[in-house]
Amino acid sequence: MPPSHLEVADVFRMHGAAWRAANADHISLDQLKVMSAIERCRTAVLGGHVARCEDCAHEHIAYNSCRNRHCPKCQAGAAKAWLAAREAELLPVRYFHLVFTLPKPVADIARHNKREIYNLLMRSSADTVIRIAADPKHLGARAGITSVLHTWGSAMTHHPHVHMIVPGGGLSADGTGWIACRRNFFLSVRVLSRLYRRLFLDGLARLHKAGKLHFFGDHARLADRAAFDAFLRPLRKIDWVVYAKEPFAGPRAVLAYLSRYTHRVAISNSRLIRMDGRSVTFRVKDYRVNGPGRHTTMTLKTGEFIRRFLIHVLPKGQHRIRHYGFFGNGNRAANIARIKELLGAETSDQGHARDDNIDASDASDALARVLALPCPCCGGRLVIVETMAPERRPRAPPGTARAAA
Template sequence: MPRPKLEVADIFRAHGAAYRRQHDGHLNLTQLKVMSAIETCRTAALGGHVAACTKCGYEHIAYNSCRNRHCPKCQGSTAKGWMQARMEDLLPAEYFHVVFTLPAQIADIAYQNKAAVYGLLFKASTETLLSIAADPKHLGARIGMTSVLHTWGSAMTHHPHVHVVVPGGGLSADGTRWIRCRPGFFLPVKVLSRLFRRLFLEGLIRLHRVGKLRFFGDLVGLADPDNFAAHLAPLRKTDWVVYAKPPFGGPEAVLVYLSRYTHRVAISNHRLVSADGDTVAFRWKDYRIKRGDRMKVMRLPTDEFIRRFLIHVLPPGFHRIRHAGFLANGIRRDRIETIRRLLNAEPAPGQTSDEGATDDFDDPNTLQPCPKCGGTMIVIETFPRGQTPKSRAPPREEAA
């Protein structure tokens, strides 16, 4: 994919300093670090190296990346490495995609209590799938899953939801059989929705009871237990959105999907259309339109664009990709081997991950061939943060 003409980094470099001055005292340290990382990503501020072709002499400068998980420019290479490691987990089974979404009244609470409520979203959705799948009335098996948290809608508004990718089957209780789900059908959505609603609300009440929730601004009244109970009461009677998409076309399609979703940030650079001193325009998908072209262009004041980007910055150390069931990190390898034996299936050629492979584009050992003649590129100079190379090669803010 060609490099976009406009990037989030360009907007932050041009308007970030003014935004920080205007909102001094209202941005947390993590948000400030994200802005700084994106602004300096692949610039001389982070150092880099100069590579030259041994055949034609072509040279170029490669600046280091910030590696921040909220940086649109860095997440592509990170996703590739993560996906390479997941290849050997694929099974010869149907894969399903289930989405758990929080109601707007809960999303407001989540925004002020990100770590606690996002964590509860993971826990409640996972327990829902594990419990219903284990029920003999449904699948009667122990399943595995990979869950990915997204906190945004297409317009970058706050819309917390979890995407869950699940193999269509699981291990019997005694671990001696693989139990497949019915072709094209995983678990009943209404049953999932009701249990998810109950588990989440029970968990949220527990968090409130032990003082794990904080409320500010318009929500400050929810600190009172009676007000909080009244706020939640209508949600016990509404349908919560749990959406089960049709099964993937096969394990390969799962990899394609995950490569798009696992390391996505609130907006990619390729969705940006234009930016001037006052506004930023970007493409977004209007899901209210059932038929026809959903893609539109939204124009926001620059300050509002930056604000929307920053509301999706996650708390430090919070894991937005999680594995559960037989795909849990501690037991995944043994369980996958057991399931393969039960299915009499071996990894497909090329499905085993290469532990020596790397997608670290800041590593001089991963240089690509010369773009001019295809010759071998070698590093002729490295330079530390804040310094410029001695080479006269024209600067190129890209990874080697």
């Protein structure tokens, strides 16, 4: 199978049924739904439509996508729409990139406690930044945060961590001024690490006391309170990895970064190289190596590839992108408008470009009938002329006579 055409869906379609049968007692309903969605994505099973080019009359068949957030093929459109909304919220300041990770012992117990520990990871990391930024000894301002949860490493191993994008400054306590941080320094990583460790471990202890954590296999003994306290003790003494990357080169670079990270899944189709009856080979990046050896390949048995992909399926309703501080959803628009006013930045007039003589609903209906991709023959607009219902058998390509009609 050519590398450029290999997809995660191909792996699932070829080996998914056998893997599900062999692992029936170890796969969750959420994981089963993800496998099914990816297998059916952009196939005749989901239905589709026929579009005709306005210029050359070429007809194009397009099948519907599954829109599952774990599907490698469905994230580009979602990311594009999300980024369009974020572009209007960009502030004319320097942005910083922080990363909060978990020690391996905690990451191990997160496998069976995803909802509780992932939520705690995002809350405690955000609380850390907000508290330190509000301290007059550091910044003395209310920060704004966009957090993105990732649960994987390059080899699809379980590695929960949070990527955080933070504007370089914040609102003053009374909301009347903008307090900027130093040019290449936001907050002390050492101070952030220590508070983050304390907040997370305190939260973990509360979850255990409330009976919200579950333990299996080698970790079953941790259900006992004394054993869990002993488990936490050494974690209070080690350094927790929090690091800050180089500041972004302007607000536009933030959008470029977010377009790659916000809607990423465990592995993209572009990283797949080949598949045979027993294994899958894909590209990986070793972050411990600098230079040419950083990019290499890895081959996994097909069953292990599927297992690794599915351990990153999030619980239903788990939000992977969250906003805190002055980006919090409650007063988000008002806060951004106020900050732009303080910084002397222009605010966009969303209604300015619209022609009042055009009915908005009519324009929306017209756009809904146009495919996002151009005609493969001439680049013209593809307009939907026929809809195919789900579960319909694949139809043959349109004939010459019909195309000319």
